[in-house]
Amino acid sequence: MAEQPNAPLNAETTDPGPRQQPLWQQTTDQLKTDYHTDLDQGLSTTEAEHRQAQYGANELTAKPQSNLLRFLKQFNNSIIYILAAAAIMTFFMHHYSDSIVIGLVIIANAFIGFFQERSADNALAKIKALLVSEAVVIRNGQKISLPSRDLVPGDVVQLEAGDTVPADLRLVEADNLKIQESALTGETDSVDKIEEPITATDLPLAERANQAFASTAVTNGSGRGIVTVIGTQTEIGSIQQHVAKVKAQPTPLMKNLNQLGLGLSLAILVVAALLFILGMVTHVYSLPTLLIAVITMVVGSMPEGLPASTSVVLAMGTQQLTKQNVIVKTLPAVETLGAVDIVNTDKTGTLTKNEMTVTDILTADHTYTVTGVGYDAAGQIMDDQNQTVDWQHEPDLEWLVQIAGQTSDAEFHQEDDQWVLTGEPTDGALTALYHKMVHADPAPAEIDSRPFDSAIRYSARLVDHRGQRWLLVKGAPQTLIAKMQASGETIDAAAWQERLSQLTRQGKRVVALGYQPVASDADEVDDIVVGQNFHLAGMAGIIDPPRPGVADAVKQLRYAGIKVKMITGDDPETAAAIAEQLNLAERAKAITGPELAQLSDDELTAKIDQYTVFARTTPADKLRIVQAQQRRGHIVSMTGDGVNDAPALKQANIGVAMGIRGTDVAKDSADMVLADDDFTSILGAVREGRHVFDNIRKTIRFLLPTSFAEGLIVVMSILMSQSLPLFPTQLLWINMVSALTIQFAFIFEPTEEGIMRRGPRDVTKGILSKYDDFEIVYVSLLISGLGMFAYDLLTGQGLNTVIGSTMTLQVIIFGKVFYLFNLQNDHPVLSKYFFRNKMSFVIVAILLVLQAGIIYWPPMQSVFHTTSANFTYGWGVPILAGIVVLVITEIAKALRHRWRNAVGNKERRAAAETSQD
Numbered sequence: 001m002a003e004q005p006n007a008p009l010n011a012e013t014t015d016p017g018p019r020q021q022p023l024w025q026q027t028t029d030q031l032k033t034d035y036h037t038d039l040d041q042g043l044s045t046t047e048a049e050h051r052q053a054q055y056g057a058n059e060l061t062a063k064p065q066s067n068l069l070r071f072l073k074q075f076n077n078s079i080i081y082i083l084a085a086a087a088i089m090t091f092f093m094h095h096y097s098d099s100i101v102i103g104l105v106i107i108a109n110a111f112i113g114f115f116q117e118r119s120a121d122n123a124l125a126k127i128k129a130l131l132v133s134e135a136v137v138i139r140n141g142q143k144i145s146l147p148s149r150d151l152v153p154g155d156v157v158q159l160e161a162g163d164t165v166p167a168d169l170r171l172v173e174a175d176n177l178k179i180q181e182s183a184l185t186g187e188t189d190s191v192d193k194i195e196e197p198i199t200a201t202d203l204p205l206a207e208r209a210n211q212a213f214a215s216t217a218v219t220n221g222s223g224r225g226i227v228t229v230i231g232t233q234t235e236i237g238s239i240q241q242h243v244a245k246v247k248a249q250p251t252p253l254m255k256n257l258n259q260l261g262l263g264l265s266l267a268i269l270v271v272a273a274l275l276f277i278l279g280m281v282t283h284v285y286s287l288p289t290l291l292i293a294v295i296t297m298v299v300g301s302m303p304e305g306l307p308a309s310t311s312v313v314l315a316m317g318t319q320q321l322t323k324q325n326v327i328v329k330t331l332p333a334v335e336t337l338g339a340v341d342i343v344n345t346d347k348t349g350t351l352t353k354n355e356m357t358v359t360d361i362l363t364a365d366h367t368y369t370v371t372g373v374g375y376d377a378a379g380q381i382m383d384d385q386n387q388t389v390d391w392q393h394e395p396d397l398e399w400l401v402q403i404a405g406q407t408s409d410a411e412f413h414q415e416d417d418q419w420v421l422t423g424e425p426t427d428g429a430l431t432a433l434y435h436k437m438v439h440a441d442p443a444p445a446e447i448d449s450r451p452f453d454s455a456i457r458y459s460a461r462l463v464d465h466r467g468q469r470w471l472l473v474k475g476a477p478q479t480l481i482a483k484m485q486a487s488g489e490t491i492d493a494a495a496w497q498e499r500l501s502q503l504t505r506q507g508k509r510v511v512a513l514g515y516q517p518v519a520s521d522a523d524e525v526d527d528i529v530v531g532q533n534f535h536l537a538g539m540a541g542i543i544d545p546p547r548p549g550v551a552d553a554v555k556q557l558r559y560a561g562i563k564v565k566m567i568t569g570d571d572p573e574t575a576a577a578i579a580e581q582l583n584l585a586e587r588a589k590a591i592t593g594p595e596l597a598q599l600s601d602d603e604l605t606a607k608i609d610q611y612t613v614f615a616r617t618t619p620a621d622k623l624r625i626v627q628a629q630q631r632r633g634h635i636v637s638m639t640g641d642g643v644n645d646a647p648a649l650k651q652a653n654i655g656v657a658m659g660i661r662g663t664d665v666a667k668d669s670a671d672m673v674l675a676d677d678d679f680t681s682i683l684g685a686v687r688e689g690r691h692v693f694d695n696i697r698k699t700i701r702f703l704l705p706t707s708f709a710e711g712l713i714v715v716m717s718i719l720m721s722q723s724l725p726l727f728p729t730q731l732l733w734i735n736m737v738s739a740l741t742i743q744f745a746f747i748f749e750p751t752e753e754g755i756m757r758r759g760p761r762d763v764t765k766g767i768l769s770k771y772d773d774f775e776i777v778y779v780s781l782l783i784s785g786l787g788m789f790a791y792d793l794l795t796g797q798g799l800n801t802v803i804g805s806t807m808t809l810q811v812i813i814f815g816k817v818f819y820l821f822n823l824q825n826d827h828p829v830l831s832k833y834f835f836r837n838k839m840s841f842v843i844v845a846i847l848l849v850l851q852a853g854i855i856y857w858p859p860m861q862s863v864f865h866t867t868s869a870n871f872t873y874g875w876g877v878p879i880l881a882g883i884v885v886l887v888i889t890e891i892a893k894a895l896r897h898r899w900r901n902a903v904g905n906k907e908r909r910a911a912a913e914t915s916q917d
């Protein structure tokens with residue numbers, strides 16, 4: 001929420017001074033005194049120029065950063081340094097393919113970060129464009145139009161229907177004035193504005209009925225206000241500043257990968273240094289040979305294919321989500337939703353349709369429900385026995401439908417196969433009811449009308465209907481009941497109130513509709529006393545209905561261990577009712593923005609998990625909520641569509657904007673856009689996010705032990721003081737052929753069964769578990785040990801070392817192939833799941849063709865020191881070694897499952913004993 005500087009002005013110096021009262025409490029005379037202005041004369045040109053020199057222009061600033069500087073900043077992190085070192089190292093070792101791949105990954109990551117930051121700047125620019133360019137102002141006693149950037153505190157601004165408010169104003173005149181403030185508050189309806197002071201000491205933004213805010217739209221009536229703050233001090237300016245201050249959050253995956261990559265790289269470099277020292281001390285090799293051996297170990301052990309593999313897996317996930325109408329702006333965002341444990345969402349238009357709909361009708365004798373959700377659905381009126389009612393033969397129902405249509409000015413038109421409302425949402429609901437029943441547009445024979453006025457709480461229309469003149473009235477139920485009682489009409493007010501309360505407790509807005517006959521020559525509504533001979537046809541319960549499928553999506557998200565929280569500018573009772581209807585919680589506990597403001601950051605962090613609904617929230621409140629959740633260790637998603645959501649969208653671990661209804665500001669601040677505005681798409685995105693993480697984790701579990709196995713062969717050779725079983729070019733071949741083929745097999749892994757039952761992953765535990773670490777150690781020792789054993793066994797029998805190297809190369813490759821089959825899923829390898837990833841067999845076939853080329857094609861033999869070994873040494877022994885790897889890893893997998901099941905059973909028994917106690 002923006003503070004209130006700039007005003008009031010100190011009488012002597014016209015400098016900003018401390019305000020004794022909130023703006024909404026001040027009288028017109030106080031405002032005139034504080035701002036040194038006159039409502040009829042306005043400011044003089046001289047005074048306006050003086051104030052503009054003092055306060056600056058009424059505009060939002062967005063300082064763009066140099067594109068070159070922004071791009072160069074992307075290279076400033078430790079992982080990029082290590083990757084760059086690997087690229088340089090592989091280049092000088094003539095391993096050009098690895099060097100090019102790593103270089104491309106570095107550049108690709110830089111561009112991703114560059115465009116992500118540009119999106120943030122775009123959001124700031126879009127907010128800047130929201131300020132209206134022209135305003136009608138009173139200067140020197142004349143009403144003039146001037147650029148809104150020239151407005152200063154104390155200016156008197158005139159507002160008319162269709163205008164955009166040019167600055168934050170305190171209203172001093174309001175004639176049936178209504179302003180649509182949803183961009184700031186999230187409130188569905190336009191807000192009725194008044195000019196009188198409000199006595200409340202603490203008011204949320206949505207309830208400041210005598211203030212108007214920059215960038216909001218006047219939908220009805222006219223008014224006049226005094227400019228209180230301009231530019232960055234306005235509410236919309238406050239949002240822009242929050243967006244500018246919020247730094248984009250690194251995704252959990254990138255944090256984990258950075259930690260893993262840094263740790264592995266440092267560990268490999270430390271081992272390399274120790275080996276070099278050991279080699280120097282023992283004089284096993286000459287210095288050039290030792291240096292080549294150590295560099296070969298580093299390159300062989302370094303999983304340089306990891307960034308490329310990760311990027312491709314993320315890109316595949318992005319492609320899958322695009323097919324589901326989910327547009328992902330940054331690759332790492334795909335996985336982030338899989339780690340999310342809180343989804344914050346707006347109510348209006350996200351959980352609900354943003355189409356106010358009549359769902360209940362009360363008449364004197366009956367209670368009815370109306371079927372059909374939203375504007376375009378066909379509907380019927382049903383009784384309490386769920387039987388269709390012939391409404392045209394029920395007098396009160398027939399009158400209520402006619403009044404609903406003939407007193408509403410709302411109209412509908414279609415855009416992109418969607419109904420778009422022109423008019424007030426409540427009127428839209430009543431017009432939609434008329435359309436559902438009559439299947440035609442209302443055509444009232446209007447004589448005169450009185451628009452809704454917050455002072456009298458009803459509207460009326462004088463019409464000719466069925467050969468007689470009638471006054472048709474709709475308004476607040478208590479108001480119309482009081483009018484009838486004042487006129488001596490008989491009505492059971494207590495019974496009506498009880499039935500009315502049942503609807504309001506469900507979060508529904510209730511409108512009463514009635515009629516009274518008038519003289520045939522009556523031609524002005526103001527001359528008619530409402531309430532005399534008045535008949536209350538009934539009441540209509542109106543609510544913005546939940547979107548189809550949202551309740552089921554919420555249920556599945558909760559099943560997946562994800563809590564859904566509602567953050568809205570709406571009324572807390574209405575929001576809580578919708579939350580319970582959608583099963584966000586059994587009992588939705590709500591807190592309002594003003595109540596949040598009373599809590600310190602530490603207090604909010606301690607209590608944040610207690611609440612399901614956050615109502616009457618400002619943009620600053622939404623930002624604080626997300627930050628508090630993150631301080632509690634949650635991975636947070638924020639879903640929104642308005643300008644008011646932008647700071648929280650940017651702060652969240654993953655911001656999700658609506659593609660159809662969402663503002664440009666929201667889309668530019670978000671990481672992901674739902675192209676169809678369908679909240680249920682989040683469920684698919686969560687599933688794909690977990691699928692992507694599974695595949696990345698499998699890729700890492702595959703790459704690390706197979707890469708370490710190559711390095712261990714070099715380490716063992718140095719420690720055992722023997723010649724290297726593999727030539728450096730052969731190690732580079734293994735890396736290259738793996739990078740081009742087998743490591744990408746996991747890209748095509750289908751989604752594991754029960755993926756949504758697991759719950760969000762604990763990002764604090766990193767990517768690999770303790771068992772994974774153990775697996776990496778024993779598999780790397782197993783593969784390298786098999787290679788060394790086969791080489792020593794055969795060369796010890798007098799075989800040529802080139803044949804031994806060729807066989808060892810094949811042992812490493814087949815160890816990778818058979819380990820791939822073990823890792824593909826958690827089921828035994830010989831099961832119905834074996835052929836689930838058919839692309840892996842295609843990839844293995846390509847790999848074997850390449851291996852045949854390196855063994856039997858003479859040009860390859862000369863480069864990679866291989867030979868045309870017979871089947872036994874070239875294929876038989878390597879396949880046998882691969883089978884050994886598969887059998888041992890399958891046994892380990894089975895033991896791991898038994899251990900996991902035993903732990904799970906123990907935990908379930910403990911939980912059952914605890915519940916019995």
